Amino acid sequence: MTGDQTRKLALVRNEVDLSEGDFDPTLLAVRVEEAARRLSIGRTTMYALIRDGAVQTVPIGRSRRVPVQALSDYLAQRMQSRPINAVA
Known part of the structure; x- marks a missing residue:
């Protein structure tokens, strides 16, 4: 197994510390x-x-994952529901 394959496997298993902003853009769903x-x-x-149902999840085995698309959908919905000049 090459180093790149090992890293991808670790990402899938969530064994890599992603706190530094490093993420695999090919993942379809995340923890x-x-x-x-x-x-x-x-x-x-x-x-x-x-x-509350604002973000969708999918069951995978005994855990739940959040599809990356669900995060984009949530943000798009939030952007449409707020005035452009609104401040948090």
């Missing part, structure tokens, strides 16, 4: 913690968004 990191929100807030 809840990674989804929260990508949105720059806390884990608890991410779980609240999932619970």
